[in-house]
Amino acid sequence: MLKIDLTGAAEFFDGAGLDCAAAAEAHRVLASRTGAGGAFTGWLDLPARMENGELNRILAAAQNIQRQGEVLLVVGIGGSYLGARAAIELLRTPSHNELPGATAVYFLGNTLSPDAVNELIAVLGDRDFCVNVISKSGGTLEPALGFRVAKALLQQKYGRNGAKKRIYVTTDANKGILHDIAVSEGYERFTVPDDVGGRFSVLSAVGLLPMAVAGIDVEAVLSAAARELMDLDLRSPENPAWQYAAARQHLYRRGKSIELLACYEPSFRYMAEWWKQLFGESEGKNGIGIYPASLEYNADLHSMGQYIQDGPRTLMETVVRFERPAGSCKVPFVMGDPDGLNYLAGRELFEIQQIAADAVKTAHISGGVPNIVLSVPQRDEAGFAALVCFFEMSCAISAYMSGVNPFDQPGVEEYKKNMFRQLQAL
């Protein structure tokens, strides 16, 4: 369902052209699950597994949480919150928590800022709330401390037993600190699968429970994702995941070391954050990897536009476009035409957005920035599923093409070791 348009990048490809054969080979390694990190390829059939597994319990828990209060506090960091936050902002709105109707979802456990924690407590006010703590092991410091804070708030408000009914845990099925706490306290539990790394986990309970609480149709997400993964697997040379992976690697090897992921919808912001983790953490190792950066258009055309047009020619640009808006917004007519824009009066803003996007594309290409366009029909469950599956698949393929293990993150341990050493010396 996702379409890729490489015409704006093609003039930057040299004679060798795209190495789609290498992408296909990387895909075969991925599908065989025998490549580096092959034990973490469970996301390849996660949608079908969820439909036959935890889905109904997730839906029931989401209904419970909605009945229990106005707010869900999600405690998690990295892959344990970015996917859900991305989905909620894209499919609802970044202002989700300010609109009446659906349960508000706030995120905790991803900061050590006392001010940020205190501000969140002020925003929570005296509203009824539940907590969903998400951590594979329970040993990560930020969410562990966030959970301590959230639990203390719950116990203060509802007592020890009342709090227990409001804590939902997403963690390892069989082991780990958080698993053990959940079992001994009797919290309702959901699973972080063993064969799915954090940044590939949005279609497990990790992402689905907060999404369902926010009012997203997660059944529609899963069924669209299952179809999408099948499509991506069967299409041959035109497989868009191969094309994207091959184009990125081709351009990277020719000096395009920064990829700008841009979108004209402000609601895409956390999708871009999710994408940065996915690609940055999968590819950035052994001294190589494209730097993943993101931009929000049109806003950032008026901040980073100058650099993109005239700075070092080390950029490639990938633009996500939605083919249809959710609603209508027409340019108002103004008597006397003081700003000279009445020639646009009555036009759909979306039509003008499309023209702006085409103009930007032309300008950036002429400035020496290869342009890739990814398009999906709409900002809806199917569009979200298509983007997630496409990016996960193309990321794994691209990482294999560059010779690294897409599924490990050895570099993340370095600061943790230093930190725990210092903390334990307190």
Place this chain on the structure above:
Amino acid sequence: MLKIDLTGAAEFFDGAGLDCAAAAEAHRVLASRTGAGGAFTGWLDLPARMENGELNRILAAAQNIQRQGEVLLVVGIGGSYLGARAAIELLRTPSHNELPGATAVYFLGNTLSPDAVNELIAVLGDRDFCVNVISKSGGTLEPALGFRVAKALLQQKYGRNGAKKRIYVTTDANKGILHDIAVSEGYERFTVPDDVGGRFSVLSAVGLLPMAVAGIDVEAVLSAAARELMDLDLRSPENPAWQYAAARQHLYRRGKSIELLACYEPSFRYMAEWWKQLFGESEGKNGIGIYPASLEYNADLHSMGQYIQDGPRTLMETVVRFERPAGSCKVPFVMGDPDGLNYLAGRELFEIQQIAADAVKTAHISGGVPNIVLSVPQRDEAGFAALVCFFEMSCAISAYMSGVNPFDQPGVEEYKKNMFRQLQAL
């Protein structure tokens, strides 16, 4: 008041060392106002000019707006909104609009997304509101269309005459589309100074009016900024602006082509966006310039941490630290110590944040990423002023050191030309 610590970068400096003499020379060119773009150096004495100029009218208008309703809609793009948004998020909180008490401030005119506009209208609801439209010329498409939408909403709610009393215009003092509209309609007007470019304009009415409406003490900001500019001007070889500019240029010439601006406070997010425009638009031209990227710690340590630690060694990292938090947040004690973290119980979260920050610094340096620390005492008006003045000064110096005009943005015109050609063909 801002302190710079280059010890984490020094081991990456080669024998030549920092060229502080070149920074000093660039500073002299800047101060003489005779360098490239010298006509746009009015920000060098903007705080004092504002104190003796529009300040009292800004304060009075802010009080009026607060009396007139619960919401201010700011219509602007690029330098016409980033500074105010940065200040409001940093000095109030990113959740400012969700907290009772102060007037909410929303931003329009920086998007062509109909969904984003419709969502903002839904969030606005039936609350009373005013509009502050900010544009030097009035000819920029996004805010011009945003102003049409905002004005139509006002007129629908308050009638033509009622709307007039709720529109505040910040624009050129003497000319331009928006100036002419404001004069003919009798809107209250504030000035975008002729000698201050958009990205340097936060301490003019452009930034100060929305900040004052949100409850920020803009008098304190201006007096701190005046002191800061004087300090930055008089200090000699230890001038932190020289050191930052010289360190950036030294590292850039040795292959560090991406600068990561990181902060441990989520409220810093839009300060980083403001910084990206400031440096990206000032330095990114003629095929050169450091790519300005930003990260929110601790969250992004769990998404981009792997890349920073192990990806290509083309990164330098600048970390903004606040020496004191606004309030206290202690780690709760948990009976039985199920997560093994009771050794931290009773400790201030801020203390743990500082240890984490030190651990990250050590890890990143050992991974080959030069580290610069900028610190200010607090997330308050004086801290904001110090950051703004320091970054503006060091940016202009750094751009002069690299041989470009810090104050133009010729590349931004390219897409606009394409766009208007297409639009007029509609």
